[in-house]
Amino acid sequence: MLIYVTGAAGFIGSHLVDRLLSLGHRVIGADNLVRGTLDNLQAAFKNENFRFFDLDLTDRASVETILHPVFAAEEKVDTVWHLAANSDIAAGVADPNIDLRDTFMTTFETIALARKFGMHNLAFASTSAVYGESPERLVETLGPLLPISAYGAMKLAGEAIISAAVESFLKQAWIFRFPNVVGSRGTHGVIRDLIDKLLVNRDELEVLGDGEQKKPYLHVADLVDAMIFIWQTAKERRSLYNIGPEDDGAKVSFIAKSIVEASKTNAKLRYTGGDRGWVGDVPRFSYSVEKLAGLGWRPNGGSEAAVRRAIDELIAERGLV
Template identity: 40%
Template structure:
């Protein structure tokens, strides 16, 4: 991670807040651009740390974006709608936030001569590619959620700015990132449901939905490693990399891990049925992370081990053990 000051959009969110702390620990000053719509509980302490400057505003606001970019050497663009299902309530949400928000950031970078963006994309761009491994060359890419469509549109905008205006970018298609600051996701939701109703666990779908999970510290390590070792050149100004762990974990497995961790392994699990937990859900996503492996980096834990570790951490942080 190089540069005197980095801009982190969404820096008060789950992954963004961890990234801000990581950057500060390496001696890099951080400007946060965040609309404060979903800040993690430790935000007041984070934004008052030495070296942090907060611009409270949206990535859609060109004035706020320009103010945030002005003193940065690079941009870590993480701001996005974090709940896929919200796209059903507001179909334009992901297109505004991801596509137009990314274009606003890119234009601000162009105007302030900041050339390097790190973009948090998602395995959601792959849509329904079946049970096979999804590698970076898979296609055609036909997302099944507006969230995935927004991320794919943002990737396209980045590629166009790279070709037209000389922007350079590392694009990371994340698996499911896990940590105690999560405000959504299967582990978080299961624990919240059990705290609200300890008689049974309700699970959306049939439990066979399977995805790749990895810990937030591995996510940060992977991005940092790639930024240092995967070169961006005039011939290849954009690098797209899957980032996750090996293997995949089913929702049913997660449910059993949560029940065991809270001391209720025999509690009934009630599945609502159906391959998708909600409209836009991907029943199976197996990210092929072999390219990062071949380049020299891999997550420290498999998907199953990451889930088990995250469950233990979150149960402890929520005081959810029986």
């Protein structure tokens, strides 16, 4: 198949590109390289079935100049995988324009492109942040949804505009609500942040919050497996699935201690206090993946195993040895 991937050079997008190419698909990737890097696509560039375009998806004039001739000359794209978004939740809280532009408008413009060139299937990277802070177990039917970050709000708006597009021209849409995803090529998140702090000071490690924040974590390899499984298996026109581990998560204190142990720095932990790391952070939630299990997919391990694997990968990547 011919596949179009936005956010192709990013953390998750680049892993998805690698997997799609390994399955024999032809992939056209696009990314503005603000958070993604060409290094993430080193393997993909060696594959003749991959083409990449550096552009701002919200700049309609650039998209028309660069991508319209490509899609006009090609056979129809089977599926658009839309992963382009702002991934820094705290930055979006400080300046909501970031998520309006990078999280919602990339979605809006990608749908417009899909409509113009008859791309009838769309897979969308959403997030558990759409649920907001809820005492209830987060199941796909929960509502009303009240996000507490601009990122979550714009992802929820993206889900809504995609749902409307299914009514007008899309044949099928797959919406994946991610947990905290960790692993190699990660650009943000607690593991990357703590490792980067140790690169500056190996004697003391500042940890935001009280360490009791507890969230589900999934390794990026499992995430990509789950997305592709849902894409190949789910038949609903609007296929909405939580993706995550089957446990209740790992504490930030566990992550910090595991990083100190793996890095062999013996750094002293210093917690800043409070029940969350930043404004817009959901300190803990219970995530249901029963619907996905019913479809036939289960993760390889739990949150703590995913965290340990990601720590080893990122310590090696960041040079904390």
